[in-house]
Amino acid sequence: MNSYLVIIVASLIVAWLLGILSNTMNTRALTPSLPEEFSDVFDAEKYRQSQAYTRASMRFASWNDTYTTAIVLLFIWGGGFHLLDQAVRALDLSALSTGLVYIGALALASGILNLPFETYHTFVLEKTFGFNTTSLGTFVMDRLKGLILTGVIGGVLVAAILLFFQKTGSYGWLYCWGFAVLFSLGLTYVAPTWILPLFNTFTPLKAGELRSALEAYAESAGFELTGIFVIDGSKRSTKSNAFFTGFGKRRRIALFDTLIKEMTTDEIVAVLAHEVGHAQLGHIKKRLFTGIVKTGAVFFLMSLFLDSHPLFDAFGIKQPSIYAGLVFFMLLYTPISLVMAVISNRMSRTHEYQADAFAASSTGHPDSLISALKKLSATNLSNLTPHPFTVWLEYSHPPVIDRIKALHSLRP
Numbered sequence: 001m002n003s004y005l006v007i008i009v010a011s012l013i014v015a016w017l018l019g020i021l022s023n024t025m026n027t028r029a030l031t032p033s034l035p036e037e038f039s040d041v042f043d044a045e046k047y048r049q050s051q052a053y054t055r056a057s058m059r060f061a062s063w064n065d066t067y068t069t070a071i072v073l074l075f076i077w078g079g080g081f082h083l084l085d086q087a088v089r090a091l092d093l094s095a096l097s098t099g100l101v102y103i104g105a106l107a108l109a110s111g112i113l114n115l116p117f118e119t120y121h122t123f124v125l126e127k128t129f130g131f132n133t134t135s136l137g138t139f140v141m142d143r144l145k146g147l148i149l150t151g152v153i154g155g156v157l158v159a160a161i162l163l164f165f166q167k168t169g170s171y172g173w174l175y176c177w178g179f180a181v182l183f184s185l186g187l188t189y190v191a192p193t194w195i196l197p198l199f200n201t202f203t204p205l206k207a208g209e210l211r212s213a214l215e216a217y218a219e220s221a222g223f224e225l226t227g228i229f230v231i232d233g234s235k236r237s238t239k240s241n242a243f244f245t246g247f248g249k250r251r252r253i254a255l256f257d258t259l260i261k262e263m264t265t266d267e268i269v270a271v272l273a274h275e276v277g278h279a280q281l282g283h284i285k286k287r288l289f290t291g292i293v294k295t296g297a298v299f300f301l302m303s304l305f306l307d308s309h310p311l312f313d314a315f316g317i318k319q320p321s322i323y324a325g326l327v328f329f330m331l332l333y334t335p336i337s338l339v340m341a342v343i344s345n346r347m348s349r350t351h352e353y354q355a356d357a358f359a360a361s362s363t364g365h366p367d368s369l370i371s372a373l374k375k376l377s378a379t380n381l382s383n384l385t386p387h388p389f390t391v392w393l394e395y396s397h398p399p400v401i402d403r404i405k406a407l408h409s410l411r412p
């Protein structure tokens, strides 16, 4: 048997097993008694709900993983990559168009195949627990806009990669790296004004107590804030959140309307302080830098496999091509990406503790952030007792209870 095929199939199965194991352990780790710390924001009924939500979400994730993995394995087993290649080649297009159609068809098929799960997630799972506020119209429009955006953005990126590898020989990976980095920086730059408004309405936060408090905090922390916006998160869900978009002079903070409705001014200032912490402590730059290095490494590795005949043999393809090589490399990359995700999650969890500590010290006390975190976990029915294995494998943020403990220890 072809050794590439063995590696790919084995790593797909291992990734699937790890997911199932994590979901099962996480479900078993649910404890019947509410952690004392949360007794002011959860009552017995709310705690029961949050556990039921975790159980349902874990079951959903396991089924979704199983379905996706089964489809990929069946497609490999049935010679799908080879059959699609023949069908696309029969269209007799240029080399570039052939590649775009091949990758586009795979991406479109995977999007369509996952649609039943997305629909169930929004209209059954999230609805059952009272989170969903997405109308059918919004859901359909989101999918259409997503499709067009992916088509345009993904199309440009894939076309550039195919052309660079085709025209620039062994330096192709360097050109791809440079292009991908500039392209993604450009996207981050235009996202707040061109992309995000396609999905949500951003309204400048009106003058008043909250705005003054946020501006006063930003000034005291020496942080230049170009805009404070309210985003209509309630259009899709009752869950709440806050995030930064853009960078440099276009940096703005977006607060979910659901967050503003629930939290006090002090709590929202603490949430902003946490986000400011990420910027002031250099987390955003670090993340950007590791992202750039990782992209370079991926393209370099990719260049080593693009004309590896055994890799094409693994999928029954006799006529190697850059586009098919790209797809097969991504499959071969599965185990590395799993390891990378674990490492980057660990880094991210460390950053979260640091940003929390920054918020506590720059606002003068940890209490507002503690109550903000508690309210967030109550509104979002967060799992209060995740299994350490799940945290290690999947969590980009530490469990809320650990963050709160760390914050308590900072109290002067």
Ligand SMILES: [Zn+2]
Pocket (backbone or CB within 6 Å): 274, 275, 278, 352, 355
């Ligand atoms: Zn954070």
